[in-house]
Amino acid sequence: MPELPEVETVLRTIAPASRGRRVRRVWGSRQPLRGGQPVPVAALRRALAGRRLARWWRRGKYLLAAVEGGRSVLALHLGMSGRLRIQRPGEPRAPHTHLVLGLEGGLELRLVDARRFGTVLLLDARRLVHEPPLAALGPEPLGRGALRPAAFARALARRRGPIKNALLDQRLLAGVGNIYACEALFEAGIDPRRPAAELDAKEAAALLAALRRTLGRAIRHCGTTLRDHADGWGVRGRYQRLLRVYGRAGEPCRRCGAPIVQLVQAARSTFACLRCQR
DNA sequence: TAGAGCCTGCGG
DNA sequence: CCGCAGGCTCTA
Incomplete structure (x- = not known):
């Protein structure tokens, strides 16, 4: 489901609904999530139970x-x-629910993940940015402290392989996934197969600007719902209607027809207009 | 730096 | 039935 705009959309509903509420109950499925790691229920209970949720934020995805x-x-x-999702305790639990945080005031935060590629971790607040997994993340594309064009250009110059693959590498830039990599490359008019190191400073700046516009627009539309994505209240995103290339194989380019x-790159689908993208 | 692998569900 | 899916990790 989720790239930066989808995670941001979830954040913006989860945070106000749960901030300041105490965690009353912690429940975890016993199934393994990504890497065979189950939800660390005991540690979560120790760390969270009885305490108020003070702050929510996002880093990459x-x-x-x-x-x-x-x-x-x-x-x-x-x-x-x-x-x-934010739900009432009485509402039926969806299949593949892996974590439930019962909050004071009678709301529950529920993590549902059919494919179990997600993760639930407890990190040391003091070492947060120095430890995995956050330490491995590159700069954010948006907001304060965001990646700047010159640094982006320099990072691209050092890379091997196609620009599309580079955009998916979370060490270069945190939060971009397959949809927005394709969309931003279209917006910037850059062929996804071009070697990353071949982009000049001007193209790198244009690509970063396109990424920012695309991500910002997607956030304003509450993300792209292809299937699963919804905000904390279950409201679907609307950006799927505005996709220019992703998922549109065979359809006419909205710009040139x-x-x-x-294409397939790094075992993922890439969508492009090879007339507009050079 | 590609490719396989991890999972389930869905659409063709 | 097969192939494919918004991610990431490990292996050659």
Whole structure:
């Protein structure tokens, strides 16, 4: 499901609904999530139970939550199919529910993830940025402290392989996934197969600007719902209607009319208009 | 730096 | 039935 705009959309509903509420109950499925790691229920109970959720934020595709007076930070990654929902305790639990945080005031945060590519971690608040998994993340594309064009150009110059693959590498830039990599390359008019190191400073700056515009627009439309994505209340995103290339193989380019092609790069589908993207 | 692998569900 | 899916990790 989730790239930066989808995670941001979830954050913006989860945070106000749960901030300041105490965690009353912690329940975890016993099934393994990504890497065979089950939800660390006992550690979560120790770290969270009885404490107020003080702050939620996002880093790349990770959702992070700090509790008042706690030394640990809850980190959630939604993988491909993960959803985080706010529901009442009485509502039936969806299949593949892996984590439930019961909050004071009678709300529950529920993590549902059919494919189990997501993760639930408890991180040391003091070492947060120095330890995996956050230490490995590159700069954010948006907001304060965001990646700057010159640094982006320099990083690209050092890379091997196609620009599309580079955009998916979270060490270069955190939060971009397959949809927005394709969309931003279209917006910038850059062929996804071009070697990353071949882009000049001007092209790198144009690509970064296109990424920012695309991600910002997607956030304003509450993300792209192809199948699973919804905000904390279950409201679907609307950006899928605005996709220019992703998922449109064979359909005419909205700009020039040439058919959108589907390629395979790094074992993922790439969508592009090879007339507009050079 | 590619490719396989991890999982389930869905659409062709 | 097969192939494919919004991610990431490990292996050659």
